[in-house]
Amino acid sequence: MELEQALKDGRASGALPGLHSVLVLRNGEVLANVYFEGEDEVWGTTIGNRTHGPATLHDLRSVTKSVVGLLYGIALAEGIVPPPDAPLLAAFPEHADLSTPERDAITIADALTMRMGSAWDENLPYTDPANSEIAMERAADRIRFILEQPMENAPGTAFNYSGGATTLLAELIARGSGQPIDVYARERLFDPLGLARSEWVRGIDGRPSAASGLRLTAAGLARIGQLIVTNGSHNGQQIVPAxxxxxxxxxxxxxxxxxYGYHWWLSPQDAPTWAAAMGNGGQRMTVVKPLGVVAVIFAGNYNNPDDWEVPVSVISQYIVPALGLE
Known part of the structure:
Protein backbone atom coordinates (compact mmCIF):
# COMPACT_ATOMS: atom_id res chain seq x y z
CA MET A 1 0.00 0.00 0.00
CA GLU A 2 2.87 2.39 0.73
CA LEU A 3 4.37 1.75 -2.70
CA GLU A 4 1.02 2.30 -4.39
CA GLN A 5 0.48 5.55 -2.55
CA ALA A 6 3.98 6.74 -3.36
CA LEU A 7 3.35 6.08 -7.06
CA LYS A 8 0.03 7.92 -6.91
CA ASP A 9 1.68 10.87 -5.20
CA GLY A 10 4.49 10.89 -7.77
CA ARG A 11 2.03 10.87 -10.65
CA ALA A 12 -0.07 13.63 -9.08
CA SER A 13 2.98 15.81 -8.46
CA GLY A 14 4.09 15.63 -12.09
CA ALA A 15 7.19 13.60 -11.28
CA LEU A 16 5.97 10.70 -13.42
CA PRO A 17 4.42 12.31 -16.51
CA GLY A 18 2.52 10.04 -18.85
CA LEU A 19 2.56 7.06 -16.49
CA HIS A 20 -0.39 4.75 -17.18
CA SER A 21 0.10 1.76 -14.89
CA VAL A 22 2.50 -0.08 -12.61
CA LEU A 23 2.24 -3.70 -11.48
CA VAL A 24 4.89 -5.19 -9.21
CA LEU A 25 5.09 -8.83 -8.13
CA ARG A 26 7.48 -10.53 -5.74
CA ASN A 27 7.37 -14.31 -5.71
CA GLY A 28 3.94 -14.06 -7.28
CA GLU A 29 2.56 -11.73 -4.60
CA VAL A 30 1.22 -8.34 -5.74
CA LEU A 31 3.14 -5.48 -4.13
CA ALA A 32 1.61 -2.67 -6.20
CA ASN A 33 -1.11 -2.47 -8.83
CA VAL A 34 -2.00 1.10 -9.82
CA TYR A 35 -3.59 2.73 -12.88
CA PHE A 36 -4.04 6.30 -14.12
CA GLU A 37 -5.81 8.31 -16.79
CA GLY A 38 -3.79 9.43 -19.78
CA GLU A 39 -3.58 10.02 -23.51
CA ASP A 40 -2.90 6.81 -25.36
CA GLU A 41 -2.35 5.29 -28.80
CA VAL A 42 -2.87 2.03 -30.63
CA TRP A 43 0.23 1.43 -32.76
CA GLY A 44 0.64 5.10 -33.59
CA THR A 45 -3.04 6.01 -33.87
CA THR A 46 -4.22 8.38 -31.14
CA ILE A 47 -7.20 7.10 -29.15
CA GLY A 48 -7.47 10.05 -26.77
CA ASN A 49 -7.68 10.07 -23.01
CA ARG A 50 -8.23 6.69 -21.41
CA THR A 51 -8.90 5.58 -17.88
CA HIS A 52 -6.52 2.65 -17.60
CA GLY A 53 -7.34 -0.33 -15.43
CA PRO A 54 -6.67 -4.05 -14.87
CA ALA A 55 -8.64 -5.02 -18.00
CA THR A 56 -7.12 -2.37 -20.29
CA LEU A 57 -5.11 -3.61 -23.24
CA HIS A 58 -2.01 -1.49 -23.78
CA ASP A 59 0.56 -1.21 -26.56
CA LEU A 60 3.73 -3.08 -25.67
CA ARG A 61 5.60 -1.70 -28.68
CA SER A 62 9.07 -3.28 -28.68
CA VAL A 63 8.37 -5.37 -25.60
CA THR A 64 6.73 -7.47 -28.32
CA LYS A 65 10.22 -8.43 -29.51
CA SER A 66 11.03 -10.12 -26.21
CA VAL A 67 7.78 -12.11 -26.37
CA VAL A 68 8.83 -13.29 -29.85
CA GLY A 69 12.13 -14.35 -28.27
CA LEU A 70 10.21 -16.58 -25.87
CA LEU A 71 8.06 -17.96 -28.68
CA TYR A 72 11.14 -18.91 -30.69
CA GLY A 73 12.29 -21.10 -27.81
CA ILE A 74 8.92 -22.84 -27.71
CA ALA A 75 9.00 -23.39 -31.47
CA LEU A 76 12.59 -24.66 -31.33
CA ALA A 77 11.59 -27.30 -28.75
CA GLU A 78 8.83 -28.39 -31.11
CA GLY A 79 11.36 -28.77 -33.91
CA ILE A 80 9.59 -26.40 -36.28
CA VAL A 81 12.25 -23.66 -36.58
CA PRO A 82 15.99 -23.77 -37.33
CA PRO A 83 18.43 -23.86 -34.37
CA PRO A 84 20.49 -20.78 -33.49
CA ASP A 85 23.57 -21.99 -35.35
CA ALA A 86 21.69 -22.53 -38.62
CA PRO A 87 22.22 -20.13 -41.55
CA LEU A 88 19.49 -17.49 -41.77
CA LEU A 89 19.24 -16.82 -45.49
CA ALA A 90 18.97 -20.56 -46.26
CA ALA A 91 15.73 -20.59 -44.26
CA PHE A 92 14.22 -18.32 -46.93
CA PRO A 93 15.02 -20.21 -50.15
CA GLU A 94 12.74 -18.00 -52.24
CA HIS A 95 15.31 -15.25 -51.73
CA ALA A 96 18.36 -17.34 -52.66
CA ASP A 97 19.26 -14.77 -55.32
CA LEU A 98 20.37 -12.46 -52.48
CA SER A 99 23.15 -14.86 -51.56
CA THR A 100 26.61 -13.40 -50.96
CA PRO A 101 29.39 -14.79 -48.77
CA GLU A 102 28.57 -12.17 -46.13
CA ARG A 103 24.82 -12.81 -46.11
CA ASP A 104 25.31 -16.56 -46.17
CA ALA A 105 27.30 -16.23 -42.94
CA ILE A 106 24.37 -14.73 -40.98
CA THR A 107 22.93 -17.22 -38.49
CA ILE A 108 19.65 -17.44 -36.60
CA ALA A 109 21.62 -16.52 -33.47
CA ASP A 110 22.71 -13.30 -35.16
CA ALA A 111 19.04 -12.40 -35.62
CA LEU A 112 18.24 -13.34 -32.02
CA THR A 113 21.07 -11.11 -30.77
CA MET A 114 20.57 -8.35 -33.38
CA ARG A 115 24.04 -8.77 -34.81
CA MET A 116 23.11 -9.60 -38.40
CA GLY A 117 25.63 -7.11 -39.77
CA SER A 118 23.21 -5.57 -42.25
CA ALA A 119 22.19 -1.92 -42.47
CA TRP A 120 19.23 -0.92 -40.29
CA ASP A 121 18.37 2.43 -38.70
CA GLU A 122 15.67 2.83 -36.07
CA ASN A 123 17.27 5.88 -34.50
CA LEU A 124 14.97 8.11 -36.55
CA PRO A 125 11.47 8.84 -35.20
CA TYR A 126 8.92 6.15 -35.97
CA THR A 127 6.94 8.85 -37.75
CA ASP A 128 9.76 9.19 -40.28
CA PRO A 129 9.40 7.03 -43.43
CA ALA A 130 13.20 6.73 -43.51
CA ASN A 131 13.09 4.78 -40.23
CA SER A 132 13.93 1.21 -41.27
CA GLU A 133 10.96 -0.33 -39.46
CA ILE A 134 8.56 2.07 -41.17
CA ALA A 135 10.24 1.46 -44.53
CA MET A 136 9.89 -2.29 -43.92
CA GLU A 137 6.22 -1.83 -43.12
CA ARG A 138 5.67 -0.01 -46.40
CA ALA A 139 7.73 -2.38 -48.54
CA ALA A 140 6.00 -4.61 -51.09
CA ASP A 141 7.73 -7.64 -49.53
CA ARG A 142 8.90 -7.04 -45.99
CA ILE A 143 10.93 -10.26 -45.80
CA ARG A 144 12.90 -9.44 -48.92
CA PHE A 145 13.33 -5.84 -47.76
CA ILE A 146 15.03 -7.06 -44.58
CA LEU A 147 17.23 -9.63 -46.27
CA GLU A 148 18.39 -7.36 -49.11
CA GLN A 149 19.80 -4.63 -46.88
CA PRO A 150 23.50 -4.01 -47.58
CA MET A 151 26.02 -5.53 -45.22
CA GLU A 152 27.89 -3.09 -42.97
CA ASN A 153 29.64 -5.44 -40.54
CA ALA A 154 30.62 -9.06 -40.33
CA PRO A 155 27.73 -11.08 -38.88
CA GLY A 156 27.94 -11.63 -35.15
CA THR A 157 30.30 -8.73 -34.49
CA ALA A 158 28.22 -5.58 -33.91
CA PHE A 159 24.88 -4.96 -32.20
CA ASN A 160 22.37 -3.07 -34.34
CA TYR A 161 18.82 -2.79 -33.01
CA SER A 162 16.48 -4.18 -35.66
CA GLY A 163 12.77 -4.87 -35.84
CA GLY A 164 13.64 -6.61 -39.07
CA ALA A 165 15.47 -9.34 -37.16
CA THR A 166 12.36 -9.96 -35.06
CA THR A 167 10.18 -10.03 -38.16
CA LEU A 168 12.34 -12.78 -39.67
CA LEU A 169 12.15 -14.86 -36.50
CA ALA A 170 8.37 -14.52 -36.36
CA GLU A 171 8.12 -15.48 -40.02
CA LEU A 172 10.08 -18.68 -39.35
CA ILE A 173 7.70 -19.53 -36.49
CA ALA A 174 4.70 -18.85 -38.73
CA ARG A 175 6.09 -21.01 -41.54
CA GLY A 176 7.07 -23.83 -39.23
CA SER A 177 3.75 -23.89 -37.40
CA GLY A 178 1.52 -23.06 -40.36
CA GLN A 179 -0.05 -20.32 -38.21
CA PRO A 180 0.35 -16.55 -37.98
CA ILE A 181 2.46 -15.52 -35.01
CA ASP A 182 -0.58 -14.20 -33.10
CA VAL A 183 -2.41 -17.54 -33.37
CA TYR A 184 0.72 -19.47 -32.41
CA ALA A 185 1.28 -17.17 -29.43
CA ARG A 186 -2.31 -17.62 -28.31
CA GLU A 187 -2.16 -21.41 -28.44
CA ARG A 188 1.36 -21.97 -27.10
CA LEU A 189 1.81 -19.11 -24.62
CA PHE A 190 -1.22 -16.99 -23.82
CA ASP A 191 -3.81 -19.75 -23.36
CA PRO A 192 -1.52 -21.94 -21.21
CA LEU A 193 -0.90 -18.88 -19.00
CA GLY A 194 -4.62 -18.14 -18.79
CA LEU A 195 -4.40 -14.76 -20.51
CA ALA A 196 -7.99 -13.95 -21.42
CA ARG A 197 -7.25 -10.82 -23.40
CA SER A 198 -4.70 -9.96 -26.08
CA GLU A 199 -4.51 -8.19 -29.40
CA TRP A 200 -1.82 -8.21 -32.07
CA VAL A 201 -2.00 -5.31 -34.51
CA ARG A 202 -1.57 -6.26 -38.15
CA GLY A 203 0.52 -4.32 -40.61
CA ILE A 204 -0.22 -3.15 -44.12
CA ASP A 205 0.42 -6.62 -45.56
CA GLY A 206 -1.97 -8.25 -43.09
CA ARG A 207 0.72 -9.92 -40.99
CA PRO A 208 0.85 -9.29 -37.24
CA SER A 209 3.63 -6.82 -36.46
CA ALA A 210 6.21 -8.98 -34.73
CA ALA A 211 8.40 -6.01 -33.87
CA SER A 212 5.88 -3.82 -32.04
CA GLY A 213 2.23 -4.81 -32.46
CA LEU A 214 1.32 -6.80 -29.34
CA ARG A 215 -1.19 -5.42 -26.82
CA LEU A 216 -1.71 -6.98 -23.40
CA THR A 217 -2.95 -6.04 -19.96
CA ALA A 218 -0.38 -5.30 -17.26
CA ALA A 219 -1.33 -8.53 -15.48
CA GLY A 220 -0.98 -10.50 -18.70
CA LEU A 221 2.51 -9.19 -19.34
CA ALA A 222 3.46 -9.78 -15.70
CA ARG A 223 2.42 -13.40 -16.03
CA ILE A 224 4.80 -13.73 -18.97
CA GLY A 225 7.52 -12.15 -16.84
CA GLN A 226 6.80 -14.65 -14.11
CA LEU A 227 7.83 -17.38 -16.56
CA ILE A 228 11.36 -16.00 -16.37
CA VAL A 229 11.33 -16.33 -12.57
CA THR A 230 10.02 -19.92 -12.73
CA ASN A 231 12.36 -21.06 -15.53
CA GLY A 232 9.53 -21.37 -18.03
CA SER A 233 7.00 -23.30 -15.96
CA HIS A 234 3.46 -22.35 -14.94
CA ASN A 235 1.21 -24.40 -12.67
CA GLY A 236 3.36 -27.46 -13.21
CA GLN A 237 3.43 -27.12 -17.01
CA GLN A 238 6.72 -26.41 -18.77
CA ILE A 239 5.66 -23.76 -21.30
CA VAL A 240 9.11 -22.51 -22.29
CA PRO A 241 12.07 -24.90 -22.03
CA ALA A 242 14.26 -24.07 -19.04
CA TYR A 260 21.75 -8.22 -24.79
CA GLY A 261 20.69 -11.86 -24.86
CA TYR A 262 18.20 -13.50 -27.18
CA HIS A 263 15.86 -10.53 -27.68
CA TRP A 264 16.08 -9.49 -24.00
CA TRP A 265 17.99 -6.55 -22.54
CA LEU A 266 20.32 -7.51 -19.70
CA SER A 267 21.95 -5.59 -16.87
CA PRO A 268 25.45 -4.11 -17.22
CA GLN A 269 28.40 -6.13 -16.01
CA ASP A 270 28.63 -4.30 -12.70
CA ALA A 271 24.90 -4.13 -11.88
CA PRO A 272 22.57 -6.48 -10.02
CA THR A 273 21.32 -9.15 -12.40
CA TRP A 274 18.12 -8.22 -14.21
CA ALA A 275 16.48 -8.77 -17.56
CA ALA A 276 14.13 -6.36 -19.27
CA ALA A 277 11.82 -5.95 -22.22
CA MET A 278 11.52 -2.32 -23.37
CA GLY A 279 9.26 -0.45 -25.76
CA ASN A 280 8.61 2.98 -27.26
CA GLY A 281 6.71 5.35 -24.99
CA GLY A 282 8.04 4.02 -21.72
CA GLN A 283 6.81 0.42 -21.84
CA ARG A 284 8.97 -1.82 -19.69
CA MET A 285 8.98 -5.13 -17.92
CA THR A 286 11.92 -5.75 -15.64
CA VAL A 287 12.54 -9.17 -14.09
CA VAL A 288 14.97 -9.66 -11.20
CA LYS A 289 15.03 -13.42 -11.25
CA PRO A 290 17.12 -14.01 -8.08
CA LEU A 291 14.62 -11.96 -6.07
CA GLY A 292 11.48 -13.24 -7.79
CA VAL A 293 10.56 -9.67 -8.77
CA VAL A 294 8.54 -8.74 -11.87
CA ALA A 295 7.73 -5.08 -12.56
CA VAL A 296 5.49 -3.97 -15.43
CA ILE A 297 5.31 -0.29 -16.38
CA PHE A 298 3.08 1.22 -19.08
CA ALA A 299 3.25 4.85 -20.19
CA GLY A 300 2.10 7.09 -23.03
CA ASN A 301 5.26 9.02 -23.87
CA TYR A 302 5.42 7.68 -27.44
CA ASN A 303 8.18 8.91 -29.75
CA ASN A 304 9.70 10.96 -26.94
CA PRO A 305 13.49 10.52 -26.87
CA ASP A 306 13.32 10.78 -23.08
CA ASP A 307 10.62 8.12 -22.72
CA TRP A 308 13.04 6.00 -20.68
CA GLU A 309 13.04 8.47 -17.80
CA VAL A 310 9.63 7.54 -16.37
CA PRO A 311 10.19 3.77 -16.14
CA VAL A 312 13.70 4.28 -14.79
CA SER A 313 12.35 6.68 -12.16
CA VAL A 314 9.58 4.26 -11.20
CA ILE A 315 12.12 1.50 -10.68
CA SER A 316 14.95 3.44 -9.06
CA GLN A 317 13.01 5.95 -6.95
CA TYR A 318 9.94 3.93 -5.99
CA ILE A 319 10.25 0.15 -6.44
CA VAL A 320 13.86 -0.29 -5.35
CA PRO A 321 13.38 1.61 -2.05
CA ALA A 322 10.09 -0.20 -1.38
CA LEU A 323 11.89 -3.53 -1.73
CA GLY A 324 14.65 -2.39 0.61
CA LEU A 325 17.30 -2.74 -2.10
CA GLU A 326 18.93 0.67 -1.80
Whole structure:
Protein backbone atom coordinates (compact mmCIF):
# COMPACT_ATOMS: atom_id res chain seq x y z
CA MET A 1 0.00 0.00 0.00
CA GLU A 2 2.87 2.39 0.73
CA LEU A 3 4.37 1.75 -2.70
CA GLU A 4 1.02 2.30 -4.39
CA GLN A 5 0.48 5.55 -2.55
CA ALA A 6 3.98 6.74 -3.36
CA LEU A 7 3.35 6.08 -7.06
CA LYS A 8 0.03 7.92 -6.91
CA ASP A 9 1.68 10.87 -5.20
CA GLY A 10 4.49 10.89 -7.77
CA ARG A 11 2.03 10.87 -10.65
CA ALA A 12 -0.07 13.63 -9.08
CA SER A 13 2.98 15.81 -8.46
CA GLY A 14 4.09 15.63 -12.09
CA ALA A 15 7.19 13.60 -11.28
CA LEU A 16 5.97 10.70 -13.42
CA PRO A 17 4.42 12.31 -16.51
CA GLY A 18 2.52 10.04 -18.85
CA LEU A 19 2.56 7.06 -16.49
CA HIS A 20 -0.39 4.75 -17.18
CA SER A 21 0.10 1.76 -14.89
CA VAL A 22 2.50 -0.08 -12.61
CA LEU A 23 2.24 -3.70 -11.48
CA VAL A 24 4.89 -5.19 -9.21
CA LEU A 25 5.09 -8.83 -8.13
CA ARG A 26 7.48 -10.53 -5.74
CA ASN A 27 7.37 -14.31 -5.71
CA GLY A 28 3.94 -14.06 -7.28
CA GLU A 29 2.56 -11.73 -4.60
CA VAL A 30 1.22 -8.34 -5.74
CA LEU A 31 3.14 -5.48 -4.13
CA ALA A 32 1.61 -2.67 -6.20
CA ASN A 33 -1.11 -2.47 -8.83
CA VAL A 34 -2.00 1.10 -9.82
CA TYR A 35 -3.59 2.73 -12.88
CA PHE A 36 -4.04 6.30 -14.12
CA GLU A 37 -5.81 8.31 -16.79
CA GLY A 38 -3.79 9.43 -19.78
CA GLU A 39 -3.58 10.02 -23.51
CA ASP A 40 -2.90 6.81 -25.36
CA GLU A 41 -2.35 5.29 -28.80
CA VAL A 42 -2.87 2.03 -30.63
CA TRP A 43 0.23 1.43 -32.76
CA GLY A 44 0.64 5.10 -33.59
CA THR A 45 -3.04 6.01 -33.87
CA THR A 46 -4.22 8.38 -31.14
CA ILE A 47 -7.20 7.10 -29.15
CA GLY A 48 -7.47 10.05 -26.77
CA ASN A 49 -7.68 10.07 -23.01
CA ARG A 50 -8.23 6.69 -21.41
CA THR A 51 -8.90 5.58 -17.88
CA HIS A 52 -6.52 2.65 -17.60
CA GLY A 53 -7.34 -0.33 -15.43
CA PRO A 54 -6.67 -4.05 -14.87
CA ALA A 55 -8.64 -5.02 -18.00
CA THR A 56 -7.12 -2.37 -20.29
CA LEU A 57 -5.11 -3.61 -23.24
CA HIS A 58 -2.01 -1.49 -23.78
CA ASP A 59 0.56 -1.21 -26.56
CA LEU A 60 3.73 -3.08 -25.67
CA ARG A 61 5.60 -1.70 -28.68
CA SER A 62 9.07 -3.28 -28.68
CA VAL A 63 8.37 -5.37 -25.60
CA THR A 64 6.73 -7.47 -28.32
CA LYS A 65 10.22 -8.43 -29.51
CA SER A 66 11.03 -10.12 -26.21
CA VAL A 67 7.78 -12.11 -26.37
CA VAL A 68 8.83 -13.29 -29.85
CA GLY A 69 12.13 -14.35 -28.27
CA LEU A 70 10.21 -16.58 -25.87
CA LEU A 71 8.06 -17.96 -28.68
CA TYR A 72 11.14 -18.91 -30.69
CA GLY A 73 12.29 -21.10 -27.81
CA ILE A 74 8.92 -22.84 -27.71
CA ALA A 75 9.00 -23.39 -31.47
CA LEU A 76 12.59 -24.66 -31.33
CA ALA A 77 11.59 -27.30 -28.75
CA GLU A 78 8.83 -28.39 -31.11
CA GLY A 79 11.36 -28.77 -33.91
CA ILE A 80 9.59 -26.40 -36.28
CA VAL A 81 12.25 -23.66 -36.58
CA PRO A 82 15.99 -23.77 -37.33
CA PRO A 83 18.43 -23.86 -34.37
CA PRO A 84 20.49 -20.78 -33.49
CA ASP A 85 23.57 -21.99 -35.35
CA ALA A 86 21.69 -22.53 -38.62
CA PRO A 87 22.22 -20.13 -41.55
CA LEU A 88 19.49 -17.49 -41.77
CA LEU A 89 19.24 -16.82 -45.49
CA ALA A 90 18.97 -20.56 -46.26
CA ALA A 91 15.73 -20.59 -44.26
CA PHE A 92 14.22 -18.32 -46.93
CA PRO A 93 15.02 -20.21 -50.15
CA GLU A 94 12.74 -18.00 -52.24
CA HIS A 95 15.31 -15.25 -51.73
CA ALA A 96 18.36 -17.34 -52.66
CA ASP A 97 19.26 -14.77 -55.32
CA LEU A 98 20.37 -12.46 -52.48
CA SER A 99 23.15 -14.86 -51.56
CA THR A 100 26.61 -13.40 -50.96
CA PRO A 101 29.39 -14.79 -48.77
CA GLU A 102 28.57 -12.17 -46.13
CA ARG A 103 24.82 -12.81 -46.11
CA ASP A 104 25.31 -16.56 -46.17
CA ALA A 105 27.30 -16.23 -42.94
CA ILE A 106 24.37 -14.73 -40.98
CA THR A 107 22.93 -17.22 -38.49
CA ILE A 108 19.65 -17.44 -36.60
CA ALA A 109 21.62 -16.52 -33.47
CA ASP A 110 22.71 -13.30 -35.16
CA ALA A 111 19.04 -12.40 -35.62
CA LEU A 112 18.24 -13.34 -32.02
CA THR A 113 21.07 -11.11 -30.77
CA MET A 114 20.57 -8.35 -33.38
CA ARG A 115 24.04 -8.77 -34.81
CA MET A 116 23.11 -9.60 -38.40
CA GLY A 117 25.63 -7.11 -39.77
CA SER A 118 23.21 -5.57 -42.25
CA ALA A 119 22.19 -1.92 -42.47
CA TRP A 120 19.23 -0.92 -40.29
CA ASP A 121 18.37 2.43 -38.70
CA GLU A 122 15.67 2.83 -36.07
CA ASN A 123 17.27 5.88 -34.50
CA LEU A 124 14.97 8.11 -36.55
CA PRO A 125 11.47 8.84 -35.20
CA TYR A 126 8.92 6.15 -35.97
CA THR A 127 6.94 8.85 -37.75
CA ASP A 128 9.76 9.19 -40.28
CA PRO A 129 9.40 7.03 -43.43
CA ALA A 130 13.20 6.73 -43.51
CA ASN A 131 13.09 4.78 -40.23
CA SER A 132 13.93 1.21 -41.27
CA GLU A 133 10.96 -0.33 -39.46
CA ILE A 134 8.56 2.07 -41.17
CA ALA A 135 10.24 1.46 -44.53
CA MET A 136 9.89 -2.29 -43.92
CA GLU A 137 6.22 -1.83 -43.12
CA ARG A 138 5.67 -0.01 -46.40
CA ALA A 139 7.73 -2.38 -48.54
CA ALA A 140 6.00 -4.61 -51.09
CA ASP A 141 7.73 -7.64 -49.53
CA ARG A 142 8.90 -7.04 -45.99
CA ILE A 143 10.93 -10.26 -45.80
CA ARG A 144 12.90 -9.44 -48.92
CA PHE A 145 13.33 -5.84 -47.76
CA ILE A 146 15.03 -7.06 -44.58
CA LEU A 147 17.23 -9.63 -46.27
CA GLU A 148 18.39 -7.36 -49.11
CA GLN A 149 19.80 -4.63 -46.88
CA PRO A 150 23.50 -4.01 -47.58
CA MET A 151 26.02 -5.53 -45.22
CA GLU A 152 27.89 -3.09 -42.97
CA ASN A 153 29.64 -5.44 -40.54
CA ALA A 154 30.62 -9.06 -40.33
CA PRO A 155 27.73 -11.08 -38.88
CA GLY A 156 27.94 -11.63 -35.15
CA THR A 157 30.30 -8.73 -34.49
CA ALA A 158 28.22 -5.58 -33.91
CA PHE A 159 24.88 -4.96 -32.20
CA ASN A 160 22.37 -3.07 -34.34
CA TYR A 161 18.82 -2.79 -33.01
CA SER A 162 16.48 -4.18 -35.66
CA GLY A 163 12.77 -4.87 -35.84
CA GLY A 164 13.64 -6.61 -39.07
CA ALA A 165 15.47 -9.34 -37.16
CA THR A 166 12.36 -9.96 -35.06
CA THR A 167 10.18 -10.03 -38.16
CA LEU A 168 12.34 -12.78 -39.67
CA LEU A 169 12.15 -14.86 -36.50
CA ALA A 170 8.37 -14.52 -36.36
CA GLU A 171 8.12 -15.48 -40.02
CA LEU A 172 10.08 -18.68 -39.35
CA ILE A 173 7.70 -19.53 -36.49
CA ALA A 174 4.70 -18.85 -38.73
CA ARG A 175 6.09 -21.01 -41.54
CA GLY A 176 7.07 -23.83 -39.23
CA SER A 177 3.75 -23.89 -37.40
CA GLY A 178 1.52 -23.06 -40.36
CA GLN A 179 -0.05 -20.32 -38.21
CA PRO A 180 0.35 -16.55 -37.98
CA ILE A 181 2.46 -15.52 -35.01
CA ASP A 182 -0.58 -14.20 -33.10
CA VAL A 183 -2.41 -17.54 -33.37
CA TYR A 184 0.72 -19.47 -32.41
CA ALA A 185 1.28 -17.17 -29.43
CA ARG A 186 -2.31 -17.62 -28.31
CA GLU A 187 -2.16 -21.41 -28.44
CA ARG A 188 1.36 -21.97 -27.10
CA LEU A 189 1.81 -19.11 -24.62
CA PHE A 190 -1.22 -16.99 -23.82
CA ASP A 191 -3.81 -19.75 -23.36
CA PRO A 192 -1.52 -21.94 -21.21
CA LEU A 193 -0.90 -18.88 -19.00
CA GLY A 194 -4.62 -18.14 -18.79
CA LEU A 195 -4.40 -14.76 -20.51
CA ALA A 196 -7.99 -13.95 -21.42
CA ARG A 197 -7.25 -10.82 -23.40
CA SER A 198 -4.70 -9.96 -26.08
CA GLU A 199 -4.51 -8.19 -29.40
CA TRP A 200 -1.82 -8.21 -32.07
CA VAL A 201 -2.00 -5.31 -34.51
CA ARG A 202 -1.57 -6.26 -38.15
CA GLY A 203 0.52 -4.32 -40.61
CA ILE A 204 -0.22 -3.15 -44.12
CA ASP A 205 0.42 -6.62 -45.56
CA GLY A 206 -1.97 -8.25 -43.09
CA ARG A 207 0.72 -9.92 -40.99
CA PRO A 208 0.85 -9.29 -37.24
CA SER A 209 3.63 -6.82 -36.46
CA ALA A 210 6.21 -8.98 -34.73
CA ALA A 211 8.40 -6.01 -33.87
CA SER A 212 5.88 -3.82 -32.04
CA GLY A 213 2.23 -4.81 -32.46
CA LEU A 214 1.32 -6.80 -29.34
CA ARG A 215 -1.19 -5.42 -26.82
CA LEU A 216 -1.71 -6.98 -23.40
CA THR A 217 -2.95 -6.04 -19.96
CA ALA A 218 -0.38 -5.30 -17.26
CA ALA A 219 -1.33 -8.53 -15.48
CA GLY A 220 -0.98 -10.50 -18.70
CA LEU A 221 2.51 -9.19 -19.34
CA ALA A 222 3.46 -9.78 -15.70
CA ARG A 223 2.42 -13.40 -16.03
CA ILE A 224 4.80 -13.73 -18.97
CA GLY A 225 7.52 -12.15 -16.84
CA GLN A 226 6.80 -14.65 -14.11
CA LEU A 227 7.83 -17.38 -16.56
CA ILE A 228 11.36 -16.00 -16.37
CA VAL A 229 11.33 -16.33 -12.57
CA THR A 230 10.02 -19.92 -12.73
CA ASN A 231 12.36 -21.06 -15.53
CA GLY A 232 9.53 -21.37 -18.03
CA SER A 233 7.00 -23.30 -15.96
CA HIS A 234 3.46 -22.35 -14.94
CA ASN A 235 1.21 -24.40 -12.67
CA GLY A 236 3.36 -27.46 -13.21
CA GLN A 237 3.43 -27.12 -17.01
CA GLN A 238 6.72 -26.41 -18.77
CA ILE A 239 5.66 -23.76 -21.30
CA VAL A 240 9.11 -22.51 -22.29
CA PRO A 241 12.07 -24.90 -22.03
CA ALA A 242 14.26 -24.07 -19.04
CA UNK A 243 17.42 -24.28 -21.15
CA UNK A 244 15.98 -21.67 -23.50
CA UNK A 245 15.38 -19.30 -20.58
CA UNK A 246 19.04 -19.75 -19.66
CA UNK A 247 20.25 -19.18 -23.22
CA UNK A 248 17.92 -16.23 -23.68
CA UNK A 249 19.28 -14.48 -20.58
CA UNK A 250 22.92 -15.21 -21.35
CA UNK A 251 24.73 -12.06 -22.55
CA UNK A 252 25.62 -12.42 -26.22
CA UNK A 253 26.07 -8.78 -27.26
CA UNK A 254 27.07 -5.49 -25.67
CA UNK A 255 25.39 -2.18 -26.43
CA UNK A 256 26.54 1.27 -25.38
CA UNK A 257 25.22 0.79 -21.84
CA UNK A 258 23.60 -2.63 -21.50
CA UNK A 259 24.07 -6.21 -22.56
CA TYR A 260 21.75 -8.22 -24.79
CA GLY A 261 20.69 -11.86 -24.86
CA TYR A 262 18.20 -13.50 -27.18
CA HIS A 263 15.86 -10.53 -27.68
CA TRP A 264 16.08 -9.49 -24.00
CA TRP A 265 17.99 -6.55 -22.54
CA LEU A 266 20.32 -7.51 -19.70
CA SER A 267 21.95 -5.59 -16.87
CA PRO A 268 25.45 -4.11 -17.22
CA GLN A 269 28.40 -6.13 -16.01
CA ASP A 270 28.63 -4.30 -12.70
CA ALA A 271 24.90 -4.13 -11.88
CA PRO A 272 22.57 -6.48 -10.02
CA THR A 273 21.32 -9.15 -12.40
CA TRP A 274 18.12 -8.22 -14.21
CA ALA A 275 16.48 -8.77 -17.56
CA ALA A 276 14.13 -6.36 -19.27
CA ALA A 277 11.82 -5.95 -22.22
CA MET A 278 11.52 -2.32 -23.37
CA GLY A 279 9.26 -0.45 -25.76
CA ASN A 280 8.61 2.98 -27.26
CA GLY A 281 6.71 5.35 -24.99
CA GLY A 282 8.04 4.02 -21.72
CA GLN A 283 6.81 0.42 -21.84
CA ARG A 284 8.97 -1.82 -19.69
CA MET A 285 8.98 -5.13 -17.92
CA THR A 286 11.92 -5.75 -15.64
CA VAL A 287 12.54 -9.17 -14.09
CA VAL A 288 14.97 -9.66 -11.20
CA LYS A 289 15.03 -13.42 -11.25
CA PRO A 290 17.12 -14.01 -8.08
CA LEU A 291 14.62 -11.96 -6.07
CA GLY A 292 11.48 -13.24 -7.79
CA VAL A 293 10.56 -9.67 -8.77
CA VAL A 294 8.54 -8.74 -11.87
CA ALA A 295 7.73 -5.08 -12.56
CA VAL A 296 5.49 -3.97 -15.43
CA ILE A 297 5.31 -0.29 -16.38
CA PHE A 298 3.08 1.22 -19.08
CA ALA A 299 3.25 4.85 -20.19
CA GLY A 300 2.10 7.09 -23.03
CA ASN A 301 5.26 9.02 -23.87
CA TYR A 302 5.42 7.68 -27.44
CA ASN A 303 8.18 8.91 -29.75
CA ASN A 304 9.70 10.96 -26.94
CA PRO A 305 13.49 10.52 -26.87
CA ASP A 306 13.32 10.78 -23.08
CA ASP A 307 10.62 8.12 -22.72
CA TRP A 308 13.04 6.00 -20.68
CA GLU A 309 13.04 8.47 -17.80
CA VAL A 310 9.63 7.54 -16.37
CA PRO A 311 10.19 3.77 -16.14
CA VAL A 312 13.70 4.28 -14.79
CA SER A 313 12.35 6.68 -12.16
CA VAL A 314 9.58 4.26 -11.20
CA ILE A 315 12.12 1.50 -10.68
CA SER A 316 14.95 3.44 -9.06
CA GLN A 317 13.01 5.95 -6.95
CA TYR A 318 9.94 3.93 -5.99
CA ILE A 319 10.25 0.15 -6.44
CA VAL A 320 13.86 -0.29 -5.35
CA PRO A 321 13.38 1.61 -2.05
CA ALA A 322 10.09 -0.20 -1.38
CA LEU A 323 11.89 -3.53 -1.73
CA GLY A 324 14.65 -2.39 0.61
CA LEU A 325 17.30 -2.74 -2.10
CA GLU A 326 18.93 0.67 -1.80
Missing amino acids: DWITAMLTPHATTSQLR
